[in-house]
Amino acid sequence: MKASNAFWAEQLAGQIPEGLAREIEIFETELRLRRQGKIEERVFAETRLRRGAYGQRYDSGQRHDGKKVQKLLYPSGSLTKGPNTLWDAPGMQRIKIPGGGLNARQLETLAELAEEYSDGIAHVTTRQDVQLHYVHIDDTPSLMRRLAAAEITTREACGNSVRNVTACPFAGVCQDETFDVTPYSRALSKFLLGHPDCQNFGRKFKPSFSGCSEHACGLANMHDLGLVAVERTVDGVKKRGFQMYVGGGLGTVPYQAKLFDSFVPVEELLPLAQAIARVFAQYGEKKNRNRARIKFLVNDLGIEKFRELVLEERKNLPPDPRWTEYVQTAEGFREEPLSAGGTIPAGDSEDFRQWIRTNIRPQRQEGYATVTVALPLGDITAQQLRDLADIVRKYTNETVRTAVEQNFVIRWVSCADLSEIYRDLKAAGLSTAGAGTIVDVTTCPGTDTCKLGISSSRGLAAELRKRLAEQSFNLDAAVENLHIKVSGCFNSCGQHHVADLGFYGVSRKMAGYAVPHFQVVLGGEWEHNAGSYGLPMMAIPSKNIPEVVTRLTNRYLAARKKGESFRDFIKRIGKAEVKNLLEDLTRPPAEQSDRGFFRDWNDPREYSLGDMGVGECAGEVVSSVDFGLAAAERQVFEAQLALEAGDYHRAWQMGYQSMLQAAKSLVAAELPGISDDPEQIVQEFRTRFYETQKFFDPFAGGKFAHYLFAAHRNVEAPRHPEKARFLIEEAQLFIEASHSCYYRMGTPVTV
Amino acid sequence: MDIQHVNVKLMVQNPEDADLEPLIPVFHRWIQDQECEELLLDVADYRHVPAGPGVVLIGHEANYSVDNADNRLGVRYNRKALLDGNLQDRLEQAVRAAIGACQRLEDDSTLNGSIRFNRREMEMFINDRLLAPNSNRTREALEPEIRALCQRLFGGAEYFLGHGESDPRKLFSVSISTEKAFKPNELLENLLV
Ligand code: SF4
Numbered sequence: 025m026k027a028s029n030a031f032w033a034e035q036l037a038g039q040i041p042e043g044l045a046r047e048i049e050i051f052e053t054e055l056r057l058r059r060q061g062k063i064e065e066r067v068f069a070e071t072r073l074r075r076g077a078y079g080q081r082y083d084s085g086q087r088h089d090g091k092k093v094q095k096l097l098y099p100s101g102s103l104t105k106g107p108n109t110l111w112d113a114p115g116m117q118r119i120k121i122p123g124g125g126l127n128a129r130q131l132e133t134l135a136e137l138a139e140e141y142s143d144g145i146a147h148v149t150t151r152q153d154v155q156l157h158y159v160h161i162d163d164t165p166s167l168m169r170r171l172a173a174a175e176i177t178t179r180e181a182c183g184n185s186v187r188n189v190t191a192c193p194f195a196g197v198c199q200d201e202t203f204d205v206t207p208y209s210r211a212l213s214k215f216l217l218g219h220p221d222c223q224n225f226g227r228k229f230k231p232s233f234s235g236c237s238e239h240a241c242g243l244a245n246m247h248d249l250g251l252v253a254v255e256r257t258v259d260g261v262k263k264r265g266f267q268m269y270v271g272g273g274l275g276t277v278p279y280q281a282k283l284f285d286s287f288v289p290v291e292e293l294l295p296l297a298q299a300i301a302r303v304f305a306q307y308g309e310k311k312n313r314n315r316a317r318i319k320f321l322v323n324d325l326g327i328e329k330f331r332e333l334v335l336e337e338r339k340n341l342p343p344d345p346r347w348t349e350y351v352q353t354a355e356g357f358r359e360e361p362l363s364a365g366g367t368i369p370a371g372d373s374e375d376f377r378q379w380i381r382t383n384i385r386p387q388r389q390e391g392y393a394t395v396t397v398a399l400p401l402g403d404i405t406a407q408q409l410r411d412l413a414d415i416v417r418k419y420t421n422e423t424v425r426t427a428v429e430q431n432f433v434i435r436w437v438s439c440a441d442l443s444e445i446y447r448d449l450k451a452a453g454l455s456t457a458g459a460g461t462i463v464d465v466t467t468c469p470g471t472d473t474c475k476l477g478i479s480s481s482r483g484l485a486a487e488l489r490k491r492l493a494e495q496s497f498n499l500d501a502a503v504e505n506l507h508i509k510v511s512g513c514f515n516s517c518g519q520h521h522v523a524d525l526g527f528y529g530v531s532r533k534m535a536g537y538a539v540p541h542f543q544v545v546l547g548g549e550w551e552h553n554a555g556s557y558g559l560p561m562m563a564i565p566s567k568n569i570p571e572v573v574t575r576l577t578n579r580y581l582a583a584r585k586k587g588e589s590f591r592d593f594i595k596r597i598g599k600a601e602v603k604n605l606l607e608d609l610t611r612p613p614a615e616q617s618d619r620g621f622f623r624d625w626n627d628p629r630e631y632s633l634g635d636m637g638v639g640e641c642a643g644e645v646v647s648s649v650d651f652g653l654a655a656a657e658r659q660v661f662e663a664q665l666a667l668e669a670g671d672y673h674r675a676w677q678m679g680y681q682s683m684l685q686a687a688k689s690l691v692a693a694e695l696p697g698i699s700d701d702p703e704q705i706v707q708e709f710r711t712r713f714y715e716t717q718k719f720f721d722p723f724a725g726g727k728f729a730h731y732l733f734a735a736h737r738n739v740e741a742p743r744h745p746e747k748a749r750f751l752i753e754e755a756q757l758f759i760e761a762s763h764s765c766y767y768r769m770g771t772p773v774t775v
Numbered sequence: 776m777d778i779q780h781v782n783v784k785l786m787v788q789n790p791e792d793a794d795l796e797p798l799i800p801v802f803h804r805w806i807q808d809q810e811c812e813e814l815l816l817d818v819a820d821y822r823h824v825p826a827g828p829g830v831v832l833i834g835h836e837a838n839y840s841v842d843n844a845d846n847r848l849g850v851r852y853n854r855k856a857l858l859d860g861n862l863q864d865r866l867e868q869a870v871r872a873a874i875g876a877c878q879r880l881e882d883d884s885t886l887n888g889s890i891r892f893n894r895r896e897m898e899m900f901i902n903d904r905l906l907a908p909n910s911n912r913t914r915e916a917l918e919p920e921i922r923a924l925c926q927r928l929f930g931g932a933e934y935f936l937g938h939g940e941s942d943p944r945k946l947f948s949v950s951i952s953t954e955k956a957f958k959p960n961e962l963l964e965n966l967l968v
Contacts, residue, residue, distance in 0.1 A: 028904075035905060082816065092807075094806070094807075132944055136904060139902065140780075140902055143828055144828040145827065157819075400823040403823070407844060486822075486823050
């Protein structure tokens with residue numbers, strides 16, 4: 025689209041590392057070939073994904089505009105850049121930032137690209153990447169060249185590859201860390217980038233580093249490969265190493281990582297990661313995307329067998345000099361301050377003191393502090409990126425990192441400079457207090473730009489942020505320190521499972537209309553590297569979620585025991601009590617003339633799931649399917665109660681029953697006399713809904729139906745806590761899919 | 776230089792009183808009715824970002840927004856797709872589109888006159904640093920063309936051409952202001968002459 029696209033290669037000649045320049049040239053040729061129809065669309069889709077060029081909502085060429093489904097008639101017509109993805113439709117460009125580390129020049133480059141190819145905004149993600157939206161595919165080679173000239177690559181930012189290697193943004197300056205993980209994260213990132221052993225995965229692979237096990241920053245437990253810094257004394261000598269975890273992940277059903285080894289010496293880090301990659305490529309699922317993450321492999325094999333395979337592979341690896349070379353080179357990494365240290369000023373305004381309290385963290389190096397720049401919804405403008413570049417040049421040796429909480433962290437700021445840097449940040453609109461507090465809501469893109477979004481996570485996050493910020497001066501410390509995280513769907517990109525208060529987008533039918541909802545997920549733990557996952561409680565209409573936050577936090581304040589965490593409080597009062605507290609919020613307002621309730625946040629269009637049209641008002645008639653699905657919801661709730669009470673057998677059974685109930689409700693719409701026989705229900709469901717693909721999710725396909733089939737097959741299998749928890753998560757998703765399927769079935773069958 | 780990607784921004788009067796929320800349904804309506812020449816796609820809401828793009832109507836060939844960049848609130852037309860013709864044609868097209876958007880917003884009954892334009896100031900940007908870096912050379916090359924457009928636009932009435940920011944990292948820009956408040960209709964008619 026840009027007139028200058030033809031000139032960037034020449035303009036930047038000699039400034040781009042040769043290998044990268046060649047890769048971009050190849051990508052440009054692939055673009056040309058795809059335009060001529062000489063590359064198959066599926067192949068081209070994976071090609072562009074591996075370069076970080078993603079699809080975006082409405083790229084199928086149609087959009088529900090609130091009244092009707094509109095065909096988007098692009099100039100390139102039916103030319104596609106992937107299955108069902110039109111060439112001209114705007115896309116998202118993900119930019120990998122290993123360990124979140126950036127310098128001033130790179131910030132300036134991102135500013136230029138945001139302005140010229142996107143809509144003026146760069147978005148920091150929950151995995152320390154930067155994303156630009158509304159990018160035209162024809163502009164991506166120029167965009168990649170300009171990044172490459174600033175030593176940034178988009179390679180393997182998406183697709184079935186090793187994604188951004190994340191690391192704690194406080195690494196190297198944190199008071200609690202064992203040692204600085206930065207060099208090792210860099211070495212691993214460099215080693216695995218484009219590695220031949222990482223090119224044949226069935227799905228993505230996400231590594232993460234953390235400097236300690238107590239705090240959250242690296243979130244090792246929720247990664248495919250999680251590394252936590254540890255030291256061990258061997259023969260009187262202190263040695264550096266890592267606790268190595270594998271098979272963690274959020275996604276639809278979250279898995280806690282398993283400990284692979286309690287001490288992997290640093291020199292073994294790269295070869296062992298390579299061996300894991302080989303085992304994943306060799307044994308991991310390839311055909312069924314929904315079971316292709318390494319967490320399924322580890323779970324299916326068991327950690328012992330998985331370890332055995334990896335160690336066997338490790339023995340057979342041909343030695344690679346880069347194993348030591350990369351680590352040794354990276355260990356030379358040093359960050360130095362720009363000016364002498366000082367003391368934290370008292371401050372002369374309440375705003376400044378508040379900012380000091382929430383956004384400043386003293387470093388382990390006396391006299392220095394980190395400054396967190398809190399970004400609303402992870403968004404920063406092109407001008408703010410330039411201002412930030414000026415600020416990091418003025419006060420530091422350009423030491424700034426992105427953080428998984430969608431912020432920037434400026435490191436090595438002399439405490440003597442805090443008043444001045446605050447003034448400069450304020451002038452740039454970057455001095456918002458409340459970093460890492462309840463106000464600092466994390467969110468995925470949701471329905472704004474993501475093809476899979478069900479509800480507006482950003483709309484909800486913006487609303488919560490606004491309301492909480494208004495009260496920020498009066499918040500009790502116990503509430504202030506809670507985390508809120510929002511995802512637009514069950515895929516967990518907003519990391520809702522590890523929040524005190526997590527929400528993910530679902531939809532429900534009310535009075536004949538589809539209404540945006542959020543599942544309330546409580547009891548997750550952000551600390552201890554995402555120590556435990558919350559469980560879904562109930563679905564609440566989007567417009568009632570702020571009230572959910574108000575009620576839960578007020579109740580916590582009023583009824584908590586001394587020192588009791590929110591997670592423990594929720595555990596103590598139990599799910600039944602939470603349900604009582606929120607039950608009335610599940611219902612629509614008595615006065616239904618207010619259509620705002622049926623719409624999503626900041627979106628005046630009539631809400632619809634995908635482009636399926638507006639639901640016809642069926643008055644107050646409730647169908648048998650509605651009743652059946654409500655019964656399934658009750659059963660899954662009872663399953664959660666049983667899990668809470670430690671009755672895993674009952675928890676599993678109730679979860680299974682809830683899926684049967686949901687399946688039966690759908691079948692009953694076509695076969696009213698269906699019996700209660702599980703065999704018949706599953707058989708009829710399979711024939712009528714699975715084989716006809718009526719139950720298929722537009723993006724996840726038949727994945728959720730398999731949850732029912734697997735549970736039905738394993739009905740006699742022994743139960744243990746983790747299996748019961750997985751099954752309940754799956755049952756919840758099966759019921760959500762049943763709601764969507766019912767919605768797609770059109771006018772309800774009435775009784 | 777084959778200059779493309781002209782942006783034009785017309786400043787809002789009393790920006791401190793402007794509420795951008797009502798713009799969201801207005802822009803959605805523009806999409807429903809495909810009100811503009813460009814293919815209109817979606818609305819992006821960035822009101823939460825200080826001095827940011829505000830509310831953006833994303834189109835294929837161009838974006839329209841009520842943007843608060845540099846804390847200057849205005850209606851902005853951002854041309855993305857290439858245009859045929861010469862530079863004069865491209866400048867004119869962007870000015871027309873921006874004025875047209877202002878008229879539509881001012882006439883929109885749902886906004887109750889909450890967004891009005893000050894009719895004295897506009898800014899022009901070239902959103903392509905390679906073809907139009909923010910330098911004196913670009914200024915020297917473009918100024919005659921911009922002046923020729925202003926001459927026609929204001930029907931020979933007096934105007935002031937100011938240089939935009941000198942920071943070489945920023946987009947090339949100029950500010951244009953008039954002593955006398957201009958009428959959008961008259962400007963569009965002037966361009967027909
Ligand atoms: S959680 Fe869902 S809506 Fe959000 S970015 Fe991920 S896939 Fe999209």
